[in-house]
Amino acid sequence: MEYFSLLDTSLDLNINPTRLIDETQTSALVEELKRVNAENKRLTEMLTVMCENYTALRNQLLEYRSKNPVAEQVVSRKRKVESTATAATIHPTNNIVNNSESSSTDEEYSCKKEREEHVKAKISRVYVKTEASDTSLVVKDGYQWRKYGQKVTKDNPCPRAYFKCSFAPSCPVKKKVQRSAEDQSVLVATYEGEHNHLRPSTLEAMPSSDRCMTLNSVPCTTSLSSSSGPTTITLDLTKPSNPTPNDAKTATQTVNSPEFQQFLAKQMAYSLTKDPGFKAALAAAMSGRIVDNQTAKW
DNA sequence: CGGTTTTGACCCGCGC
DNA sequence: GCGCGGGTCAAAACCG
Numbered sequence A: 001m002e003y004f005s006l007l008d009t010s011l012d013l014n015i016n017p018t019r020l021i022d023e024t025q026t027s028a029l030v031e032e033l034k035r036v037n038a039e040n041k042r043l044t045e046m047l048t049v050m051c052e053n054y055t056a057l058r059n060q061l062l063e064y065r066s067k068n069p070v071a072e073q074v075v076s077r078k079r080k081v082e083s084t085a086t087a088a089t090i091h092p093t094n095n096i097v098n099n100s101e102s103s104s105t106d107e108e109y110s111c112k113k114e115r116e117e118h119v120k121a122k123i124s125r126v127y128v129k130t131e132a133s134d135t136s137l138v139v140k141d142g143y144q145w146r147k148y149g150q151k152v153t154k155d156n157p158c159p160r161a162y163f164k165c166s167f168a169p170s171c172p173v174k175k176k177v178q179r180s181a182e183d184q185s186v187l188v189a190t191y192e193g194e195h196n197h198l199r200p201s202t203l204e205a206m207p208s209s210d211r212c213m214t215l216n217s218v219p220c221t222t223s224l225s226s227s228s229g230p231t232t233i234t235l236d237l238t239k240p241s242n243p244t245p246n247d248a249k250t251a252t253q254t255v256n257s258p259e260f261q262q263f264l265a266k267q268m269a270y271s272l273t274k275d276p277g278f279k280a281a282l283a284a285a286m287s288g289r290i291v292d293n294q295t296a297k298w
Numbered sequence B: 001c002g003g004t005t006t007t008g009a010c011c012c013g014c015g016c
Numbered sequence C: 001g002c003g004c005g006g007g008t009c010a011a012a013a014c015c016g
Helices: A002-006 A023-067 A070-081 A106-111 A112-118 A221-223 A249-254 A260-273 A276-297
Strands: A123-129 A145-152 A159-165 A174-179 A187-190
Touching: none
Parallel strands: none
Antiparallel strands: A123 A187, A145 A159, A159 A174, A174 A187
16 A cells, blocks of 8 residues: 555646756747747737828828818718619729719719609619620629610610519519620629519529629629628618719728728638638747747746 | 510600 | 600510
8 A cells, every 4th residue: 555655646737848848949949939929020010010001091081081071072962862872893803893984874874763763772783894705785693684675875885785583573673784885895784673582593693704892782782792602792882873073082982981891801811811821920920929928927 | 385585666754 | 845865565586
């Protein structure tokens, strides 16, 4: 029974790492720690610079806005008058097609009567970049459409096609598609109403060559923003529908909106997490912080 | 054969 | 009232 006293059955939970490693390992770890801390410091500085740049840009934007109160008032007034919203599309090539590219017929489109109708039916515009050789007025949005008319409008030599949802009359959604008068490779699709059914085909909805990001409102917000992958992001904002000289400002406001910034943040996070280099740097930075805290405690 | 597209005719609101 | 222009209808053509 005495030999039990020779055994130390206690658990030494207060393990000191320095006991487990020899001197060379310790020095290597210290060097690594220094390197990681330096990198962490560098990343922190970069972050600080980015924040400073952001603040400076934001201040410039606010200053610009304060210097142009008239334009701001016009935008505000238009927002009050119109319940509709338009959309701008960012093509996969990251070309932002803002509302100023819409044809002049779009101006006519937002006449007084339709302003009233906008209360009943949600109207939005989607810009889709197509191949120059593509002469069809087909905007693949995942829904099935039946063409019921085509018309050549006054201010645009390109005909305007009229579509109804194939589920009509149960689904009241209509769509008008016309090439932009300024850039005929851009299709302008104007949606009226919202689908009351699911999208027949989500695969067809967003072919890789035709994916776009829609700003402002689009019809069927939920269906477009869900199950379509990260390439289609819908921000349901209330924006003026008419192309105006203030479109640049409007676009700026859109970009400055919380929704867009949230989208940007998600996209950045998505891109960064896909970057193994960033992962490694982040892990190093975090480990640096953790080890730093640990060593401070030690 | 059924669904879709085409296309000319028609409707309707708006401005003059 | 009339003309204009956008939107819709509906018959014929087309297609799978």
